[in-house]
Amino acid sequence: MKDARKLFDESIVLxxxxxxxxxxxxxxxxxxxxxxxxxxxMPKRSVIxxxxxxxxFGKTGRVVDxxxxxxxxxxxxxxSWSALISCxxxxxxxxxxxxxxxxxxxxxxxxxxxxVISVLSVCAHLSAGEMGKLIHGxxxxxxxxxxxxxxxxxxxxxxxxxxxxxxERLFRTGYPHLDLISWNSMISGYLRNGLIENAxxxxxxxxxxxxxxxxxxxxxYAQHDHFSDTLELFQKMQLTGMQPDETILVSVISAxxxxxxxxxxxxxxxxxxxxxxxVNVILGTTxxxxxxxxxxxxxxxxxxxxxxxxxxxxxxxxxxxxxxxGLVGRSLSTFLEMKxxxxxxxxxxxxxxxxxxxxxxxxxxxxxxFDSMVQEYKIEPNVKHYGxxxxxxxxxxxxxxxxxxIESMPMAPDVSTWGALLGACRKHGxxxxxxxxxxxxxxxxxxxxxxxxxxxxxxxxxxxxxxxLEIRGIMEQHGVMKTPGCSMIxxxxxxxxxxxxxxxxxxxxxxxxxxxxxxxxxxxxxxxxDMNEVSLEIDEEEKETTLLRHSEKLALAFGLLNIPPAMxxxxxxxxxxxxxxxxxxKFTSKAYNRDIIVRDRHxxxxxxxxxxxxxxxx
Numbered sequence: 001m002k003d004a005r006k007l008f009d010e011s012i013v014l015x016x017x018x019x020x021x022x023x024x025x026x027x028x029x030x031x032x033x034x035x036x037x038x039x040x041x042m043p044k045r046s047v048i049x050x051x052x053x054x055x056x057f058g059k060t061g062r063v064v065d066x067x068x069x070x071x072x073x074x075x076x077x078x079x080s081w082s083a084l085i086s087c088x089x090x091x092x093x094x095x096x097x098x099x100x101x102x103x104x105x106x107x108x109x110x111x112x113x114x115x116v117i118s119v120l121s122v123c124a125h126l127s128a129g130e131m132g133k134l135i136h137g138x139x140x141x142x143x144x145x146x147x148x149x150x151x152x153x154x155x156x157x158x159x160x161x162x163x164x165x166x167x168e169r170l171f172r173t174g175y176p177h178l179d180l181i182s183w184n185s186m187i188s189g190y191l192r193n194g195l196i197e198n199a200x201x202x203x204x205x206x207x208x209x210x211x212x213x214x215x216x217x218x219x220x221y222a223q224h225d226h227f228s229d230t231l232e233l234f235q236k237m238q239l240t241g242m243q244p245d246e247t248i249l250v251s252v253i254s255a256x257x258x259x260x261x262x263x264x265x266x267x268x269x270x271x272x273x274x275x276x277x278x279v280n281v282i283l284g285t286t287x288x289x290x291x292x293x294x295x296x297x298x299x300x301x302x303x304x305x306x307x308x309x310x311x312x313x314x315x316x317x318x319x320x321x322x323x324x325x326g327l328v329g330r331s332l333s334t335f336l337e338m339k340x341x342x343x344x345x346x347x348x349x350x351x352x353x354x355x356x357x358x359x360x361x362x363x364x365x366x367x368x369x370f371d372s373m374v375q376e377y378k379i380e381p382n383v384k385h386y387g388x389x390x391x392x393x394x395x396x397x398x399x400x401x402x403x404x405x406i407e408s409m410p411m412a413p414d415v416s417t418w419g420a421l422l423g424a425c426r427k428h429g430x431x432x433x434x435x436x437x438x439x440x441x442x443x444x445x446x447x448x449x450x451x452x453x454x455x456x457x458x459x460x461x462x463x464x465x466x467x468x469l470e471i472r473g474i475m476e477q478h479g480v481m482k483t484p485g486c487s488m489i490x491x492x493x494x495x496x497x498x499x500x501x502x503x504x505x506x507x508x509x510x511x512x513x514x515x516x517x518x519x520x521x522x523x524x525x526x527x528x529x530d531m532n533e534v535s536l537e538i539d540e541e542e543k544e545t546t547l548l549r550h551s552e553k554l555a556l557a558f559g560l561l562n563i564p565p566a567m568x569x570x571x572x573x574x575x576x577x578x579x580x581x582x583x584x585x586k587f588t589s590k591a592y593n594r595d596i597i598v599r600d601r602h603x604x605x606x607x608x609x610x611x612x613x614x615x616x617x618x
Contacts, residue, residue, distance in 0.1 A: 020049050027052045032060045051079045058087030082115045085122075094122045098131070113144050120153040129161030146174075152181045159189025184212045191220030209240075215247045222251035228495070230255035231264060243275075250286045257290040260572040260599070263493045265290045269303075279303070281311040288314065292321025295570060295597040295604050312338075316348045323356035325604045326613035331356035332365075347379050354388035358395060359603055361617055366392045383409070387417040394424025395617070399433055415450060422454040423576075426461055434458045442471070446478045453482055486574045487551035491562040498554040507558065514557040515548055522587040530580040552581045552598060560592060568595035576600050577618070586610050 023038045039045065039053050050073050057066035066087045073080060081104040088097035101119050105111065116139050123132035136154055139145045145154075151174045158167035171178065171186045183206050190199035203209070203217045214237045221230040234252045237244065244252070249268060256265035269287060272279065279287070284307040291300035304310070304318055315338040322331035335353050338345065345353075350373045357366030370389055373379045386409050393402035402421050406413050418441055425434030438455035445451060452475045459467040475482070485500040498505065505511060519527075552573050559569035577585075577600040589596045590610035598605045606613035 020046060020052075023049050023052060027056045030056070030059065032056055032062065047073070047075055047077055047080065051077075051083050054080065054083040054087060058083065058090050061091055063087055063091050063093065076109075078110050078112060078115070081109055082112070082118065085115060086118045089118045089122050089125075092125075094125045097122045098126070098128075111138065111142065113147050113150055116142075116144065117149055117153045120150075120157045124153075124157040124160040127161055129158075129163060132157045132161055146177075148174075148177065148179055148182065151178060152185050155182060155185045155189060159185070159192055162193065164189055164193045164195065180208065180210055180213070184210075184216055187213065188216045188220070191216065191224070194224065196220070196224055196226065211242060211245055211248075214242065215245055215251075218248050219251040222255050225258070227255040227258045231259070231261065246280070246283055249277075250283055253283075253286045253290050257286075257293050259490075259495050260294055260488055260570060261490055261493075261495055262294040262296065262570060263490060265294065266299075279307060281307075281309050281314055285311070285314045285317050288317040288321065292317065292324060293599065295325060295568075295599065295606065297321065297325050297327065310343075312343055312346055312349065315343055316346075316352055319349060319352035320355065323352055323359055323603075324599075326359060326606060326615075328356045328360045328362070345373075345377060345379075347373075347382060347385070350379065350381075351384050351388060354385060354392065358388055358392035359614070359617070361392070361396050363392060363396050363398070383411055383414050383417065386411075387414065387420060390417050391420035391424075394420050395427070397424075397428050399424055399428060399430050403433065403437070415445075415448060419450055419454060422451070422458070426454070426458045431458065431462060442474065446474070447480055449475070449480050449482050452480055483575065485551040487555040488572045489555040489559055489570065491559070496555070496558060498551045498558070500551045501549040502551065502554055505554075505558070507561065510561055511554060511557045514561055515553065518557060518560075518584075518588060518591075519548065521591050522584065525587050525591050527583065527587045530578075530583065550578065550581050552577060553584060556585065556588060556596065559596075560588075560594070565594065568597050570597045571599070573598060573600040576602055577605065582612065582616075582618075586612055 023035055023042070027035050035053065035056055039049060042049060050069060054066045054069055057063070057069070066084060070076070070080060070084045081100070085097050085100050085104070088094070088100060097118070101115070101122075104115070116135060119135050120132060123129070123135060132154075136145070139150055139154075144150055151170060155167045155170050158164070158170070167186065167189050171182060174182065183202065187199045187202050190196075190202065199217065199220060203213065206213060214233075218230055218233050218237070221227070221233060230251060234244070234248065237248075249272065252268055253265055256262070256268065265287075272283070277283075284303055287303045288300045291297070291303065300318070300321055304314065307314065315334065318334050319331050319338070322328070322334060331352065335345070335349065338349070350369065353369050354366055357363075357369065366389065370381065370385065373381065373385070386405065390402045390405055390413075393399075393405065399421070402424065406417060406421060409417075418437065422434055422438055422441075425431070425437065435455070435458065438451060438458060441448075441451040442455060452471055456468050456471040459465075459471065474480075487498050489496050489498075496505070502508075552571055555571045556569065559571065563569050577598055582605065585596050585598060585605065585607045587610065588594065589607035593609075596607040598607070600618075603614065603618060605618070
């Protein structure tokens with residue numbers, strides 16, 4: 001390239017072919033400024049040169065320059081039109097690309113495989129299935145349907161446009177002449193349409209797999225909440241010696257987060273460090289989220305401090321994580337630090353900030369931030385922001401204000417918002433309001449288990465068993481099943497899951513013996529079972545037995561048996577921890593001198609020496 005530029009600088013007289021060759025060199029290496037300088041000085045611009053420049057403008061995001069050059073061209077061929085359509089497609093201007101293609105077809109310009117593939121990609125991005133079918137018909141008419149690249153584009157387009165059976169038919173018709181991209185496209189199509197087993201069967205039957213194949217399957221598992229399968233497949237990939245890409249690592253860390261598989265998450269982080277992989281915003285934020293949701297605040301902070309680039313999502317992960325772990329002061333100070341660094345908060349930031357306020361009952365501060373979100377940052381509150389405020393007011397006993405806020409919401413309240421009010425009514429003994437709201441919700445959503453359970457618990461807390469039975473009868477009538485309590489705990493790299501009243505665990509006998517030992521020991525320390533947590537009209541002894549079989553107590557006993565004393569016991573609960581289990585965890589942390597960390601549906605509880613980080617406010 002230096003020799004070519006030297007000829008140009010020395011004003012050597014060049015013919016058109018030589019000019020085109022020099023230009024092609026700069027286009028090939030993507031040097032748009034040098035290419036444009038050569039192009040502007042050309043005594044005669046050929047169609048080939050103009051087409052090359054349009055293509056280069058497209059690759060470097062200079063869409064306006066591409067469009068202006070296209071309009072200036074006195075002579076345009078099929079490649080000219082194709083280059084501009086591809087330019088629009090590459091830069092997300094899908095409507096413009098479609099308009100240009102229609103104009104191209106209207107002028108009778110010949111269409112080839114390259115143009116059709118670009119337009120099919122446009123149809124996929126716009127979910128324009130009907131237009132995609134017309135393009136498919138055009139490809140058949142032109143006799144180019146059997147081209148492998150075109151087949152791949154068709155499979156992708158039909159998968160995106162919810163025509164998975166058509167995509168499958170194309171794949172099977174094209175076999176065995178299709179390539180690896182075809183297989184990967186079909187697997188991605190199955191996963192995109194929720195057909196997990198189809199994707200797995202095709203993946204398992206692949207004659208060869210590349211990083212895209214593994215990435216599609218692993219991330220597909222994670223996106224469809226098949227977290228155990230995500231980790232299992234990642235382990236199989238490791239045996240092949242193939243290096244994971246960023247997408248795979250993010251998916252695996254996300255799976256570790258949901259399964260509370262801290263040991264495996266730490267292994268992935270160690271793998272990243274060992275292989276000197278760059279921790280960008282997405283990967284770093286995912287790591288922070290994992291550590292925060294496993295209760296490892298300092299590990300999350302280490303990742304945050306070592307990151308060179310931090311996006312608003314990274315700051316949000318820290319703000320939400322601190323709040324979730326009961327470190328409200330650090331959450332709010334991180335929010336202030338974020339603003340001082342010039343990062344503009346978004347709607348997710350304020351969910352974290354308002355969440356921090358509700359975790360500690362900071363009503364005035366919560367109201368201040370809610371107002372500033374609207375007035376200072378012009379962010380319209382969504383249903384989650386309102387839900388935070390309702391929960392904040394309800395926990396503080398301001399039930400009238402909480403209900404009035406719900407009634408004033410510009411959108412329909414969601415389940416969690418009403419649930420926050422109902423839970424607050426039970427906590428503060430406002431039976432009249434709770435019953436009125438609960439009855440209304442049961443009538444509006446007869447299939448929702450949460451409202452029935454909350455109302456039933458409200459009645460049970462007052463010993464009103466007749467109404468408890470009535471609500472249970474309504475649930476049976478509508479086929480509504482209560483979501484069972486479920487707790488997960490990791491020991492020696494294996495995730496163990498316990499349901500309320502579980503009788504299936506292989507260590508069941510040892511666990512039950514440990515529970516009996518715990519109960520006796522804790523009672524000597526002053527523990528008194530909270531019978532209000534049992535919404536059944538049974539005798540006191542049966543109530544105590546029922547309480548003892550809550551999923552988090554089973555997990556806690558398992559942890560005492562299997563996790564070394566120097567390590568904290570970490571439990572993940574799918575529902576809100578009940579008062580009795582919270583009390584048991586506090587007493588156990590002191591009686592057995594163990595650090596216990598429980599993550600329920602709302603927040604973390606760090607138990608240490610008889611105290612909890614939530615300060616009994618949750």
